[in-house]
Structure formats: structure tokens, C-alpha cells
Ligand SMILES: Nc1ncnc2c1ncn2[C@@H]1O[C@H](COP(=O)(O)OP(=O)(O)OP(=O)(O)O)[C@@H](O)[C@H]1O
């Protein structure tokens with residue numbers, strides 16, 4: 178077989194042992210990672226975990242307490258924000274209220290000393306890119322939230338930054354618009370080929386848009402990987418819990434065999450499943466996602482009896498809560514046929530899951 | 541769009557006390573002044589109700605023996621001096637206020653409160669005392685003269701006191717808090733994200749100041765400029781105490797007519813001219829501001 182190795186990816190941003198303390202409050206513990214060229218990279222984590230702080234250090238608005246940040250291989254530690262080839266889409270958009278949209282978009286280009294003709298052409302291009310060419314001479318106050326969002330994007334993309342930083346740019350929009358803007362952002366990133374560093378606390382958004390996700394929690398990196406990695410192979414309980422929904426069952430580790438573990442769980446079964454950071458005799462949990470549990474049970478899987486105690490019909494899916502021998506399990510079942518008969522609360526059922534779908538996580 | 545607040549009719553009654561006060565303390569007195577300005581000068585001061593436009597003519601012309609009008613710029617010079625000194629005061633206040641207000645806005649909340657309190661502190665002291673204190677500083681035997689002598693720089697610095705410069709210093713000192721407060725308010729209102737956005741888009745500190753901070757603080761600066769310029773036009777104390785009464789401003793001129801000169805109609809006429817000038821100026825600003833708002837809000 179001819180395995181073509183992927184070309185070695187160029188690093189757009191290198192974060193080396195960067196930490197940040199405000200006074201004696203440690204907002205971010207030392208973290209190290211690289212962001213590659215042309216990547217849609219997402220910083221994901223709960224509120225207060227240091228996402229904005231990290232982004233502001235890349236932009237130059239905060240100085241790291243320790244460590245270094247390099248942009249395309251050059252240390253930018255000593256550069257003030259206006260000398261870094263990085264642009265930001267602010268959460269509040271921060272459009273200049275005294276300038277027209279055109280002037281807003283042209284602002285960065287003027288400061289970079291672009292000649293007038295090239296500038297005008299670029300502004301027109303950018304406004305067209307975000308479908309706002311008709312509004313060029315309006316002021317930001319005359320725009321809707323989604324339109325402001327687009328102008329903020331156009332303004333930040335116009336100077337062709339090496340990296341574009343986006344701090345929760347969708348959080349101020351309503352649900353419908355947020356969905357539409359996700360696709361638009363993703364398309365923009367592909368069209369422009371600019372590295373996007375996107376901050377969000379919405380895991381669905383992160384999974385949907387990103388090439389790679391860095392999950393931050395408690396001021397440190399919990400996991401860094403592709404959306405699939407992070408959803409399917411969470412490296413600890415925090416990630417399994419934060420990304421998507423899951424069931425946690427206490428697990429007693431009987432034996433370890435490399436990256437697999439044999440555990441016994443409260444359902445009265447012993448099983449062998451992939452593990453991370455488990456230790457024999459140590460505390461561990463088994464994580465199984467609701468959609469990976471079969472209802473009714475399938476042959477060849479680990480099966481158990483249970484009673485349905487809750488059912489939520491959601492159109493495409495029905496979410497069940499099942500009491501299995503005192504353990505509460507959440508189960509998500511796709512309604513694959515029209516008017517699939519829903520199971521009733523109180524009904525006895527048999528459910529099952531494959532050991533391969535479970536993950537043993539040490540804590 | 542800006543919807544004007546519509547009050548239900550009974551609320552207009554609620555405004556009655558305010559309207560009464562306006563009528564008694566503003567409209568009626570102004571009416572009296574207008575009346576006086578068109579009256580004839582009484583033989584021993586005061587005025588007689590005999591209609592004449594002479595006081596207004598007097599502002600610009602001397603009446604010769606045979607009744608012919610002869611142009612006399614002496615009052616016009618006072619007006620010009622007043623406008624120039626007021627403009628200079630306003631500009632100096634603007635230039636000084638911005639850094640001060642910016643500095644205050646950078647402090648922690650508690651320090652901010654203290655500094656703003658300190659800025660307004662002089663208002664708690666009588667105006668006369670405040671202006672008087674400059675005599676002690678600027679006088680021949682004053683702090684500055686003594687310091688210069690002690691340092692051996694010069695023995696004879698000439699008189700600092702009783703000059704236009706002294707008046708200007710006094711005016712700036714008196715009115716600068718009226719500038720600092722609105723400018724400070726507009727800087728406080730400035731979204732720090734906008735300053736960051738400017739830096740982010742390759743704007744240096746100077747560019748950011750020129751293209752983002754100053755334009756956005758304009759409303760505060762305009763308000764401050766009006767608050768300083770208008771009372772400066774009517775300043776009385778500074779010219780008397782620091783200008784030594786030698787160089788007059790319009791305020792002194794008016795005071796003089798009602799006092800020593802015993803020419804009430806002329807004093808009233810000058811007052812009316814000053815008031816009209818201020819009103820035209822404010823009206824022009826107001827129209828300008830409304831047009832601008834209209835441009836910004838209109839699609
Ligand atoms: N200037 C500051 N001074 C002191 N503490 C700060 C400062 N900025 C941030 N912090 C603290 O640092 C921590 C991380 O803040 P940060 O804004 O990076 O969080 P975040 O992950 O962006 O959260 P969110 O999702 O709510 O925006 C928070 O606990 C915050 O209170």
C-alpha cells in the first residue's frame with residue numbers, strides 16, 4: 178500500500194509554557210501547544226477557564242506571566258499589539274461608531290499604509306465576501322447583530338492577518354443566526370485560507386466547526402485533538418462530561434492490560450474496555466454515551482434489565498431515562514421510522530451496549 | 541429613531557412650579573432688561589420709559605454735538621478682547637483637561653472618586669477668595685516673584701499681575717473644572733474594546749488618539765467648551781482683580797454702566813447683545829448637532 182504521509186504542517190502560532198496570573202490568582206497554568214497554518218482551531222472550555230486570557234496574550238493585550246508566544250516562528254513577546262500581524266473579532270464587535278462600514282474595514286489597511294486604490298479594491302472585496310456591499314456607507318448603529326458580526330469579520334480579515342482571533346463571536350446572536358453564521362465562518366476560513374483561532378464555550382459549535390479543539394478546564398489543557406478524538410476518546414472525566422452527554426458508572430479496576438482495562442460495574446457485569454489513566458485499585462468511571470446504548474438490547478452486547486422512568490420525544494430522537502438495577506442511564510434512540518412506537522414510562526425493557534463503545538477513565 | 545417623550549396632559553400641570561420659577565426668575569427679568577435697553581437714560585442714573593434705540597447705537601457710535609453718528613470702536617474693542625480671551629481660555633482648558641481627565645479615568649475606582657472630588661473642590665470655596673489667591677501668587681511680592689528672586693534668576697520680572705496674561709490664568713483656573721468633568725465623562729463612556737480594536741488594526745498610540753479616542757470624546761469636549769466659553773464671556777471678577785480693572789471685558793463694561801457710569805440703558809443694551817450672541821452661538825451648535833444626529837440615524 179502506498180501510504181502518503183501528510184506534508185509536515187507549518188506552525189502558525191507556538192505557545193510555549195505560557196501562563197498567566199492576575200495578582201496572586203492563577204488564571205492560566207503553564208500550557209504549551211501549536212496551532213497550524215490554515216487551521217480552524219478552537220479553544221473550548223467553561224466560563225472563566227482562561228480562553229479569553231489566552232487569546233488576548235496572542236493579540237498582545239496581555240503579557241504572559243511566564244513562557245513565550247511565537248508567530249510563524251518569530252517570538253512576538255516584545256511586540257505591541259499594533260505590530261503583530263494578528264487581527265481580532267471582538268465579542269462585542271467593537272466597530273467604530275463614528276465611521277461608516279467602509280471606513281471601519283479600511284482602518285487597518287490605512288494604518289498599514291496600503292495605497293488608496295488597492296485599499297478601495299480590498300474594502301469592496303471584503304464587503305462582498307460578507308455580503309454587505311450594499312451597506313458600505315452606513316454606520317454600525319444602523320445594522321442588525323448579524324450584520325455587525327459580518328462587518329467585524331470583514332474588518333479583521335481585510336489586512337490579511339497571519340492569524341485571526343475570534344472571541345465567542347456568535348454568542349450575541351440568536352439561535353437561528355448562530356447556526357447560519359457557523360457555516361459562513363467555516364466557509365470564510367476555507368476561502369481565505371487564514372488560520373482561525375476560535376474561542377467558545379459551546380461544545381456543539383466547537384465540534385461542528387473545528388479542525389482541532391483544545392479543551393481547557395481549571396486553567397489547563399484537558400485535551401487537544403480532532404472533534405472525533407475528543408468526542409470518542411475523551412482523555413478524562415472532565416472532557417467526557419463537558420463534550421456531549423454521557424453516562425458515568427463507577428468502575429472498579431480489576432486488571433490493566435496496556436490501553437485496556439477489565440473492570441466491574443454496578444450493573445453486576447465485568448467487562449474489558451479501552452481505558453485512559455486507570456490504575457488497579459484506583460478510582461475510575463466508565464463512560465458510555467446515550468446514543469451508544471441499544472434499546473431494545475442487541476445480541477453479543479453487554480445487556481441488562483431496566484425500567485423506563487422518563488421519556489422525552491424530540492422529533493428526530495427520543496431521550497429515555499432508564500433505571501437499571503438502581504443505576505440511572507440516559508439513552509438516546511433515533512426515531513428512524515415514521516411514528517416509531519415510543520416506549521412508555523414504567524415499561525420494563527432490556528438494553529445493551531458494546532464494551533468497545535465504553536471508555537474507562539481514571540480520575 | 542428618537543421618539544420624543546410625550547407627556548400626558550395632566551403632567552404638564554406637574555411642571556407648573558418649574559414654569560413659574562422660570563417665568564419669575566428668567567423671563568420677567570430679561571423682559572425688564574429689554575425694556576430698559578430701549579429706554580432713555582435718567583438724569584441721575586436709572587432710566588425713563590421713553591422709547592429710544594440710542595443705547596444700541598451707542599455701542600458702536602458716538603453721537604456728535606450736532607447729532608451725527610461717529611464710529612467709535614472702544615466698546616467693540618472690549619467685545620473683541622472678551623471673545624479672544626474667552627476663546628483662548630476655552631482652548632487652553634481643552635488642551636489641559638484632556639490629559640488630566642484621561643489620567644483620572646485610568647485610576648482605580650476609589651482613586652477616581654477622590655480625584656474628581658479634588659477637581660471640583662475649588663467650587664466649594666468662594667469665587668472671590670479663589671481669584672484673590674492669584675494676587676498672592678502673581679503679585680510683585682507674590683510667590684512667583686519671590687521664588688524667582690530667591691533663585692537669583694531675575695530681580696525684576698515686571699508685573700505679572702494686572703496683565704491680560706494674569707486674567708487668562710485666572711479665567712482658565714476658574715473654569716477648567718467645567719471642562720474636565722464632561723471630558724472625563726466622555727472618556728469614561730468610551731468602550732475600551734474600541735481602543736483595543738484600533739491597536740489590533742495596526743493603529744499606533746497616536747493614531748488611536750487621533751482617529752478613535754478624540755472623535756469619540758468630541759461630545760464631551762463640545763459640552764465642556766460651551767460650559768467654559770459662555771461664562772467666560774460674562775466674567776467680571778477676573779478682570780477686576782487680576783486685570784486691575786484697566787483692561788475691561790464685557791462683564792465689567794456692563795457692571796460699569798450700571799454702577800459708576802450710571803448709564804443703565806447702555807448696560808442693558810450691551811447685556812442684550814451679549815445674550816443674543818450666546819444664544820445664536822448655542823442655537824448654531826444645537827442645529828449642527830441635530831443635523832449630525834439626523835445624518836447618523838437616517839437611513
Ligand atoms: N484583568 C483581570 N484581572 C483579574 N482577573 C482576571 C482578569 N481577566 C481575567 N481574570 C480572571 O481570569 C480567569 C479567566 O478569565 P477569562 O476571561 O480568560 O475566562 P474565559 O474562559 O474567557 O471565560 P468566559 O467564557 O466567561 O469568557 C477568570 O477567573 C477571570 O476572573
Ligand SMILES: [Mg+2]
Pocket residue numbers: 228229230
Ligand atoms: Mg471570555
